[in-house]
Amino acid sequence: MAQASPVVWGACDEAALQEVPVIERYLFSCARYPVPVDHADPAKGTVDVAMMRRAATEPAERIGSLFLNPGGPGGAGFDMPVGAVERFGPAVLERFDIVGFDPRGIDRSTRMRCFANAEQAEKVLGRMSSVPVTDEQISTTMGAYADYGDACAKNAGELQRHMSTADVARDLDLLRAGVGDEQLNFVGFSYGTLLGATYVNMFPERSRAIVLDGNVDPALRTADGVQYDRERAGGFELALDGFLQRCAAEASKCSFGEGDPRAKFDEIRTALRQAPITMPDGSKITLDQVTDGVSSALYDPEQFRQLASDLQALHLQLHPKAGLVPDLLRVLRLPSGKHRFDGVGEAEEAYVDDSYFAVNCTDKPIPKKPGLVPAVAAQWEAESPTFGRTQAFSDVAGCSEWPPTSPDVHRGPWAHQAANPVLLFGNFYDPATQYEFSQRMEKELGNARLVSVDSFGHCILGDSSCADTRAADYLINLRVPQPGEVCQPDQQPF
Template sequence: MAVAAAALVAGTGVVAPVAAEPAGAKPVSWKKCAPADLEGVPVTQRYLFRCATYPVPIDHDDPSKGTVGLAMMRREATNPDERIGSLFLNPGGPGGSGYNRPTTAADRFDPEVLERFDIIGFDPRGVNRSDPLRCFKSAKQAEDVLGRISSVPVTEEQIDTTLDAYQEYGESCEKNAGELLRHMSTKDVARDLDLMRQGVGDDKLNYVGFSYGTLLGATYVNLFPERSRAIVLDGNVDPALRTADGVQYDRERAQGFELALDGFLQRCAENPTKCAFAEGDPRAKFDEIRDRLREGPITMPDGTEITLDQFTDSTGSALYDPEKYRQLATDLQALHRQLHPKPGLVPELLTLLNVPTSLGRLDADSGYVDDSYFAVNCTDKPIPHDPERVADIAAEWEAESPTFGRSQAFSDVAGCSMWPKTNPDVHRGPWAHQAENPVLLFGNRFDPATQYEFSRRMEQQLGNARLVTVDAHGHCILGRSSCADTITTNYLVDLQVPQPGQTCQPDQQPFN
């Protein structure tokens, strides 16, 4: 039986109570990492890394159903004498692999964080190396179904084909995914995280979550407030709306992408010498390309056909990363010139907007990977099992969010409307946590995937939280703003909380 005791918090000189530990948690057994997992890490630093597979129950309330092996990686603190504890990372998704995030931690965090914390990456249950949840028997079967899904179906035939494929997807998951399918909620992952926290020997959790990882962090701090030390959430979801009304959440998510697109086009117009798409009216030109693609593909001079699916998916993807803005502008200008060719102009090849669109995790080297994205979202987000409504919802959203409304409706709303019923054990609140320390939040003004308003709501819902507003484009900010990175370091190391209303700038704005 775990016993509460007093412990010295390393590096702080403060005596803090140890929370009662969950029964059954075991120490992590660290081993040498496979060389392929440390690709890109200098040989002189590889001694810092260890890896493990950590078993957790498939069903935390019924351990007899078996276990999932969580893949973990640790980068040891480089100043062990001043070590504070471990820092767990989650990159988002859901379904994002966090296993090798310690290998790139220097790109996200100041040196002092790497000196004072072991950096822990992990693949959540059902993701990649952690017993991937699979709805199909093979990569071919997955491609046969997922390949028929259009991300922006416009015609009746495209809509029917897409919905039929989603139905097959759900049926295949019900048939093949097994017991794990019913235990993929964020609450399940938070309980896994608490076992890992104990497994690495930490009394309290230190955690940085990006995007969907902010929901995991918000869930953890509410389930285990007495075990939470420092929680940093970057690119926040609206946890209350996401877990109460998945349809409205995704509607507002589409609006966030539109706001980010507006920001990109505005920055372009303000920097005519550095943005290739600035000539004329960028907004009008963009809308012309999009509306033309609704009628059919645009054929480029090299014979490549660009579809509405490719255009929408690739534009949305580029909005995540401001470093891609210049190339996005160049590609958009090339597409517009194809609609209005001029003699003597040499055609330009596309770089970002010609990427084939795909759904799910189809890896070119290893084949079919997992189906964790829908498994998590269709568990957490309440979406009616009413596929007949999807086309009408898409048309309504397209009217208010003309670039991203339709694609957003034909993602989770369509997929989850035919997903198998899963475990209803989802944390849907309360969100006002009782942890001793405030949660630190970052929100970009032009974040496409988690619009700034979501970060404001996260602050309000958590109550004991502090939001830092960043005048930045792109999804999440740590590693791209020295201001935000310094605030994070001071918080993680010394539990220093910024003043209310704190703002930061990115290190570089688009087109500068």
Template sequence: MSTEAVARDLDVMREAVGDRQLTYVGFSYGTLLGATYANIFPHRSRALVLDGNVDPQLRLTNGAQYDRERARGFEIALDAMLKRCDSVGAERCAFAGDARKKFDNIRESLRKGSTTLPGGTQVTLTGLVGRTASNLYSPTTFKALTAWLQSIHAAQNPSAASAVQSVVDVPVLNNLGGRADVRVLPETPYTSDDSYYAVNCIDKPFSRSNRNWAQTADRWERESRTFGRYQAASDLLTCPTWPARNPDRWIGPWNRHTKNPIVVVGNYYDPATQYLFSERMAKQLGNARLISVDAFGHCILGDSAGADAAVTRYLVDLTAPANGQVFQPNAQPF
């Protein structure tokens, strides 16, 4: 289940279909798989595109710090979303009007106890953080998310109730039911995450004990007030008890030179793999070009005509885009 093992399987698949070299597009975790392949098999790498990038060196050498920085990425995306909400106004974003302060007040109030919405639904701190994290993956859900936040604000502040619009319910799903990283095809309906811990606990090194977990979670929560504890309650809590003691895993080098540059694509406000990770990926690879999109959400290909055209030219004709280009998404939230 290690990424190195899967990269070697990928090379067997390349050979089985008769390709002399690999042409590959990887999203999210798939960027680690692509980077690993490029460094094990640089001479077999034809055209590789990595969208929504991890920081491979950090992820494979310090799992706790990697996840700590992931929490910061969610905070960056949330703050940008709240600022954008205020900038477009209440007609387009129901939560506009000092949205940052309102969100923080909601969160701190929920630390003390749940809030009851007019329909009787109970909102808890866990629900707030989980739904917000889930919806930051997909900017098309921002209008519904902010309407829901406004309904909580109104319930906690009855004088604001008259401003509440009808709330479209957005279900809380793990990573949007598996669809946030890549669109699931009809013939592959399986969307569960059973493999998540197998892959991550083999790849990412953690302490072999979680006896200090509570103190670490408290520290992360002070740094990343909304998402610090949420992020700590995943790999950091689970992986110390994972039974594989000596896993095979690729820990570098990451800078082996490929004939054609690898194209690295990063969103400015990607919550799950913050933009800094894409910058680091491009620097760590031996031959890479970084293109950026001024967009929200996790991964972008398919939703930015400019980036799509640049990547298509590269995949088909091996014409790599100029380093440092910045594109826009097809649609902005709100």
């Protein structure tokens, strides 16, 4: 294991601090920190990890550093300290330096690049359909994934072979030592919960307070990537069903609530599977756009009103009424993107790059059998009509064509030996990491405590005073909430 040299903090560039009030900028500093590209063979050289720190506002009472990861994989965490005031109460900001970092391969850190430029990337990625239905769409999408894998094999170099979560956990351990902390304090969101679970098992004696929000099922994810994604599709279906039921119950406030929202939604999806819907302004709305847009909106309950309005406009276009013109679409008219990224914030605003597949295709066992993908997609669509097909044509398709990677993956044990319990938060209607995954995380870690949240959306810290208070008490005092505690969000949809 490489020895950690101290982090050398300096000024942050102006662009990084644009959102920070001028009178608070003195709290912020930035650094680049070298880590071995291959921890087993440091002679292969280093890659840089970009870091930002927001200093504790009560330095005399400082406990240590609090490292954050936003999820993904592929999520850029460098500037998370800028938004820390929206996610953590004053007591946490007084006692901890808040440290964000872009994991290896991502954004401001040494990037893993499969393409020389954006034009080359678009030539390949632009041929992918999120929900390919016809033989031609399926063939084109799978061909694009094959070309993507070839480009990564040719261009991404040694870094592509060392992108496992275990590699990132080793980097994180060096960062922890580099800032001078004997033990790690960490908050991980979404995929960041796998990073936290991996760290606490690889380095239990160096783990102090680990908070995991929006949990994956680490055992399933690292043992059977295909089954994990199949269940993940089911999680999106559960969240969609919850949204449609809440819309029906709040019909006076939900514009899609009149009649039977479930039947109306299914009719829209069935129509789009046959052909795009042409809106009054001439724009053609596709199955890709609507599937991506609905999944993205389910991450954030603040978008539920607009999602309902868009769905009602599509339904009105299928059933025109004299004198009624459908409203302009907002969340469902965006250009289709893969929307793979899971993490805090809105999916389409997040920085996503080639590291998404580099991490998942290393961590998640998925057979190199691209010919099987269409049959898998058909089976999953029968079980999960809205999201089964798009899940199959994400990681199962992409990883079937991904170049070989290092086998260095932590696949268990998960029952950690750290002195303190791990604190978990799970929303009942989380689309990307369904609630059952949080229940499994609690069982698998053994020494852990789950706080359930009666909430929609992906992850909760910053949106529930109840959850925020429990997290602060744990981070500062290492006090764990009572078993079976259920929090409410500060706002319910509609």
